[in-house]
Amino acid sequence: MDTSALLASLARLYPPARLLTRPGGLLPYESDGLTVFRARPRAVVLPESQDEVIETVRLCHGTGVPFVARGSGTSLSGGAVPHTEGIVIALNRLNRIIELDPVDRVAVVEPGVINVDVSNAAASCGLYYAPDPSSQPVCTIGGNVAFNSGGAHCFKYGMTLNHVLGLKAVLPTGDVVAMGGRSLELVGPDLVGAYVGSEGLFGIALEITLRLLPRPECYRTVLAAYRSLEAAGDAVSHIVASGLLPGAMEIMDQLAIEAAEAAVHAGYPMDAAAILIVELEGETIAVDADLARLMQVLSTSGAYETRIAQSADERMLIWKGRKSTFSAIGRLSPDFIVQDGVVPRSRLGEALAEIERLGREYGLRVANVFHAGDGNLHPLIMFDGREPGALERAESLAGDILRLCIALGGSITGEHGVGMEKRQFLPEMYGEADIACMQRLRRAIDPQEIANRGKMFAEAIVASPVL
């Protein structure tokens, strides 16, 4: 590794304003959405063109210096935490929407484009980009691709992977490769599907071809209040069994309701033990029939109150409350950890009861919001970092929850990715041969392990000589 040679080359490639090396300039890049991890990189570069990104990666490859690609830094798994020996390639300035093709229903974008800006740009054509992580007003498509981000509408529409049709990427060796295309159909292998979710270990996506969908004619958003979390969870099973396919099914527990209500005044029923948000969308005639069926299911599910959003504003308010929950928890607790493990939907009740028991055992408060249709939990573990040992207790509780998800046949992460945070749990979810195969793929693509080193897999000492 020859960091000083790299820094000298970078100084020739970038003007001083776009090559940050002083502590003050580096500070904002030291951590991401998961603030418990923090590391100071040797430098941060702010490329403004794809060529600059490619050249930067080639320089890293030539000197063996690790790099971390970064968008808006909203990762909740420590996916964008810098490497202390390496550099950060900040991609926010690569934010062109290169093409919007309403006939093929695709958008071709650079990695720094903000998620919601794709939908905003497509709105004039009556189209939108479906994946909607809660951070969508700030998170970038590049980060979404790296971590296969989810959102509230995954059961019906899938995750980021299902909306990426083509990619142009620079691999960690500096080679530029185009894969996939513009069609929803492909002649395999599905290379794009293997690239998405690789957590930055396969290099940097430079151009991403996204699938756009037509805006639904109408939405019907229903909020149902329950006296128990279990009853809300059971209602979801009944909805699925009734043959309905809602676009979203979200549950919030009492603590989450309290936090969201304090933050954005969404009008949630404050006396509820849990609320269930169900959203139907599509052709009005079909949605109205679905809504009648949904209300029938809810009426026998123990909901003591149901409300149907009467306007677009009311719908947005319901979603604003839900999507602001993470930041709102800050009002209840100085610090928190959020997990996003997945359990089979039919075991949601069991999982929630166990999380509650664990919370009591550890003496920590846990708020729950989750994508109920996917069985994707989001326990928010609250603690006070100033209290000695509190962080360790919270992390230990988080670990117990992940093991619970594995034991129930689920996953350690539904949409946040493994990152720094869950890398020790990956070998608990997969077997040795599975991890070995992943590692072989990683080394075939990145022999020096310079791309986002230390994420997904614990850092290995790389002995291979620099080219």
Next chain:
Amino acid sequence: MILKPTTPEEVSDIVRAHRALRPVAGRSKPALSMACAEATMVDVSALSGVIEYQPEECTFTALAGTPVSEIDRSLAQQRQYLPFDPPFSVRGATLGGTVASGLSGPLRYRYGGVRDFLLGARFVDGEGQIVRSGGKVVKNAAGFYLHHLLIGSLGRLGVLLDLTFKVFPLPEAMTTVVASYPTLAEALAALDGLRRSSFEPAAIDVLPPGTLYTRLAGIAETLPKRAEALERYLNVDTERLNGLEEETFWRDARQLAWVAPDAALVKIPVTPARMTALDEALATDGVARRYSGGGEVAWIAWPGPLATLDTLLDTLQLSGLLVIDAAGATRPRLDPRMGVRPGEPFLARARQALDPNGRFTARS
């Protein structure tokens, strides 16, 4: 030589013991499973059966050799279905073959293709290791999605052992609006409008010279009204297909029953913007063809030499997959992929990781 393992461990042993291998099962897509004299055929059709199916989870796991028709039946009993509509079930297609060939049917328009419903897989890699990728839950962001490399891999990266899919509730009823246009250009204009409208058809197929088939699915009592709204929107002469006639039409579409045996069946991923150029070239040669998945794929019955089609696809910058050879084709085409092949450098790296000794691509 054809070997017929009955357990995953036997598959693993076979892979370790041979230098050149080709996995096969139902042989419903002959161009992809034709016996290769120099390679050992690993027939996984004995690895068959559902391992786990909990309807309330909307997922199931089954062995790779399980016939799609068997899955169709089990799911239908629970009023569920595979929304990507895998083809060739009547010819004996298996789940493994469906994934390895990466094929989907007309209903893929609404909710996606095979890549959108495969949640995880177990496979034997080129070194005989049994590898699991993905999971059994509908959402999973842990680890690399190795199983996506197996989608459309044509058996060249590993031998699939079992697969987990997401499924959806089966729509209560379906109806089809058939709209006829004097020219393909007008039918494509209608398709373009429909794709950008708020109608949510389950399937849209276009049959040259100019017929647009739009299938609606949902709660039975809503379908007449939705079909009327669609007919008003299309604003041309239409007829409606219902019941057995409707089912038969789409079953034949899904099974590609219209392809004559003296032609080669080729799948060509396309987009509406590039369909006109493709169609002009095919129409000149009188090639039987059908545009499915709402204009995202062309299925063509190619009557002439494949080299000519290769050239055409290269010129148009399209990819193709030879699925069924023309009757009488004797020499198997070594690589059934045609036209452009994006991503080769990435694929080469994946191959190095999954099959470093090239057992699944070796010719001897």
